[in-house]
Amino acid sequence: MLAGTIIYAIINSAILAMIAMGFNLTFGISGVANFAYGAFYVLAAYGVWILIHLVGLPYAAAALISIGLTTVLGALMYRLVLMRVKGQALSEVIATFGIGLVILELFRYLGFVGFEYTLPVLSDKSLIIAGTYVDMQRILIVVLTAAMIAGLWIFAHHTSLGLAFRGIAQDERTALTFGMDSDRIAALAVSMGAALAAIAAVIIVPLGSISPEEGYDVLIKALAVCIIGGLGSTGGVILASFVIGFAERFTDSYIGSHWTMIVSLAALLAVLVIKPSGLFGHQKELEERI
Amino acid sequence: MNKRKERIDRGIRARSQDIFVLCSWREMLYLAGPRLLPIALCLLLPLVLDVYWQKVLLSVAVFALLAISWDILAQSGMISLGQALFFGCGAYSAGTMNHYWGLSPLLTIPLAAILGGLVGTLLLLPVLRLRGIYFSMVTLILPLMLVRIIEATKIFGGTEGLSGMQPLPSIWFELYLILTLTLVALFGLRRLMDSDYGLVLKGINDNDRSVINAGINIYWFKAQALFIAAAIAAFAGAFMTHVYMFVGMPVFALDYSILPIAAAVVGGPGTLAGAFTGALILVPLSEALRGIGGLRIVFYGLFLVVFIVALPEGIFHYIQRKYHQFERWVEVDA
Helix, strand or coil: CHHHHHHHHHHHHHHHHHHHHHHHHHHHHHCCCCCCHHHHHHHHHHHHHHHHHHHCCCHHHHHHHHHHHHHHHHHHHHHHCHHHHCCCHHHHHHHHHHHHHHHHHHHHHCCCCCCCCCCCCCCCCEEEECCEEEEHHHHHHHHHHHHHHHHHHHHHHHCHHHHHHHHHHHCHHHHHHCCCCHHHHHHHHHHHHHHHHHHHHHHHHHHCCCCHHHHHHHHHHHHHHHHHHCCCCHHHHHHHHHHHHHHHHHHHHHCCHHHHHHHHHHHHHHHHHHCCCCCCCCCCHHHHEC | CCEEEEEEECHHHHHHCCHHHCCCHHHHHHHHHHHHHHHHHHHHHHHHCCHHHHHHHHHHHHHHHHHHHHHHHHHCCCCCCCHHHHHHHHHHHHHHHHHHHCCCHHHHHHHHHHHHHHHHHHHHHHHCCECHHHHHHHHHHHHHHHHHHHHHHCHHHCCCCEECCCCCCCHHHHHHHHHHHHHHHHHHHHHHHHCHHHHHHHHHHHCHHHHHHCCCCHHHHHHHHHHHHHHHHHHHHHHHHHHHCEECHHHHCCHHHHHHHHHHHHHCCCCHHHHHHHHHHHHHHHHHCHHHCCHHHHHHHHHHHHHHHHCCCHHHHHHHHHHHEEEEEEECCC
C-alpha cells in the first residue's frame, strides 16, 4: 500500500510538473501570466482527437500537427493581442483569460463532452514495480517529464536563444542594449509555453478524457504549483509539484479523494501567508509583495 | 498624415465647471442630465416592462452591483478574477440564517451583506500584501476551491444546496430595493472615490510605495476597500438567494466572476458609472442572445478581448469625451 502510494505520488508529481512547466516558462521570461494556458492544453488534446477521428491522420502526425498549431496560436496571441497591452498586468490577465474562455466554452458549445473523447496510449503494456501495477503510459510520463526538464535546462544554459531568454528575464533593459528583441523573445516564450501545454496534453490526456472543465483544472493546478514554487523559478516548480503531488496522493489513500483539492488549497494559503514569493522566489520578493 | 486631432472642451463645459456661472436652465441640465438619466431609468423602467423583462432588469442591477464592487477593487489596485467569492459568501450567509435560524429576509439580507463581506475580506486578508496578478490568481482559485470544499465536507447542504428560502414580499419590492441600492452604491461610492479617502485608494493603485512613504498604512486601507467591495457583492448574493429561494454551489460559478469584469471593461474601468453602463448593455444583450445558449460565454470572452485591445477606455469614457469635447482635424505645424 505504502510503496504503491509512493509510486503513484511520484507519477502525480511528474504530471503536475509537466502541466506547470509551460506556464512557468512563459511567466518567467515574458512576465505574461497566460490565463489561456488551460485552454491551450484542451485545444491541443481536441486537435489531436479531431485530426485522428475526423481527418483520419495517423497518431504521430496528428500529435505533431496539433502541437505545431498550438505553438503558432501562442505566437499569434502574443502578436495580435498581448503586444498591444504589454506592461499592463490587468489588461494582459483579462485578455488571456478572455481568450481562454472563448476556446473552452466554444468546445463545450460544440458538444465535445464525453468519455469517447480521449487519446490513444503510446503503449498499453504494464509493469509491476514493488508489487504495484503501473502501466507504461504513466512510466512514460515520468521519463518524458524528466527528459523535458533536463532538455529545458540545457536549452536555457547552453544555447544562445536560451541565454537570450534568461537575459530578458533578468533585466529587460540591459538585454535590449545587447540587441535582443524583447518582443520577439516574449512571443517565443508565449508560444513555447503553449507548445509545452500541448505536449503535456498529448501525453497526459490518454489517462483520462478531454473535457472543457479540464482546461480550468489545468490552469488552477498550474497556478497552484507555480505560486507555491515561486513564479518563474524552475527549481521551485519541481519541488512544489512534489510537495503537492505527494500531499494529494497521500490524502487520497488515507483520508479520502474529496479532500485532495482542499489539501492543495491549504498548502497554497499556508505558503502565501508565510512566504508569499513562494519556496524559491527569492529575487522577486520586492516586486511581488510590499 | 500631417494632420492631428484636436480636442477642445465645449464652451458650456468650460462655463459650467464653476458653479457660479450656472445661470441658465440649459447649463444646469447639461450638468444634471447625465446624472438624472440613470435615476430616471431605474425609477421608470420597472413600470413599463413586462414580467419577463422585469426579471432581466433585476439581474442587470445585480450584475451592476457586482461590477461596481469589482471596479472599487480595481481602482484600489486589486484586480479580482473571482467576484463569485463575495457573491457566494453573501448568498450562503443569507441562506444559512434563513434556513437554519428562520430569520426574515429583511434581516438576513443586510446581516448577510456585512457577514459575507467580513468572510470574503478575512479569506483574502492573508494575500493582501500580494500585488498585481498574484492577487488575481488567488481570487481566481478561491471560489473554485470553496466549491470543492462544500462538495467534500457536505456542509450547507453539500451538492444539493439549501432550498425553501422565504421570498421577498413582491416583485415591486425586489425591484425597487435592488435598484435603489444600485443607485446609492453608484453615486455614494463615486463621491467616496472623489474624496480624500478615495484619493488614498487610487494612490495605492498608482504607486503603493509612495503612499507608504507618506506614512499611510496601506494594508488597513486595502482591507477597508476590500470590505466595501465584498459587502456590496455579498448584498447582491444575499438578495439573489431570496429571489431564487435557493442557495447552492452555482453561486460560486464562473458567471458571477466573468460578467462583472466584462461589464466593467466594456463600460469603462475606473469610473463606477462605466460598470453600471456595461451591465446595462451586456445583461439584456445576453438575454436577447439566450437562443444561442452556451455561446453566450464565448461572446463575453470575445467582448473582453476586443474591448481590451481596441477600446481600452470603455464605452463610458468614449461617450463622456464626446459629451464634453468636440474634435477636429488640424494641420500639424511644419
